[in-house]
Amino acid sequence: MTKRSFAAGLFGALAALATFDHAPFGGLLVMVEKANAEDGSKAGRSPSTPMARDPAVAVAEEYEVARRKGTREAFELFIARHGDTPLAEQARAELKRLSR
Numbered sequence: 001m002t003k004r005s006f007a008a009g010l011f012g013a014l015a016a017l018a019t020f021d022h023a024p025f026g027g028l029l030v031m032v033e034k035a036n037a038e039d040g041s042k043a044g045r046s047p048s049t050p051m052a053r054d055p056a057v058a059v060a061e062e063y064e065v066a067r068r069k070g071t072r073e074a075f076e077l078f079i080a081r082h083g084d085t086p087l088a089e090q091a092r093a094e095l096k097r098l099s100r
Helices: 003-017 024-041 055-069 072-082 086-099
Strands: none
Touching: 055 072, 055 086, 072 086
C-alpha cells in the first residue's frame, strides 16, 4: 500500500465519520439539534432566559440606591455610569447639596 492510497483512504474514512449527525468534542452539534427538537414540542413552556429589563427602570432603581446611600461616592458613581440621563441632573444637584 502506498502512502498516497493510505492518505486517500484515511481522508475517506474521516469524511464518512464527519457527517452532520456526528461532531467532534463531545458531539456538541448533536446535543444542540436534540435540544432544538425538544423545544419545539413544548410550545407552552416559559423561556429559559428572562425578558430584558426596561433600561429606564434599571437606571431609576440605581438612582434610588444612590439616593438611599446619600453619599458623595454613590452619586458620583451614578453620574459616571448614567451621565446622559435626566436623573443625572438630580444626582448632580444632590452632590451640590452634599458639598454645602
